[in-house]
Amino acid sequence: MGKDTPIDLLQGTLDMLVLKAVSLGPLHGYGVLLRIQQISQGRLEIQQGSLYPALYRLEHEGWIAGEWGLSENKRRARFYRLTAAGQRRLEAETRKWTEFAGVVGAILKTAPEEG
Secondary structure (H helix, E strand, C coil): CCCCCCCCCCHHHHHHHHHHHHHCCCEEHHHHHHHHHHHCCCCCCCCHHHHHHHHHHHHHHCCEEEEEEECCCCCEEEEEEECHHHHHHHHHHHHHHHHHHHHHHHHHHCCCCCC
16 A cells, blocks of 8 residues: 555544544534544545544534534534543543554564474
């Protein structure tokens, strides 16, 4: 996979990245897309068709809270912020992801047995 190849995301991973993005400050939906692109240095591209169901799901779970406001271009937009429950969820998911990545990394580094 080259540096310019977008990476497909599983739903749980997308949820975690959305929680991380809004943990850095309140954002409207499109702002979440831009923030994830920015902090991934353009390597992750979230589709709007995936993002908005994720925002709805996370708000329904109580992990983010949304309120209406005006975007930079004076359009009505829903701004999302992380809740206390969302912060706990983000911390738990970060621990699980880090552990999972370590296990997979160790598996991939396993050398073949000498025969």
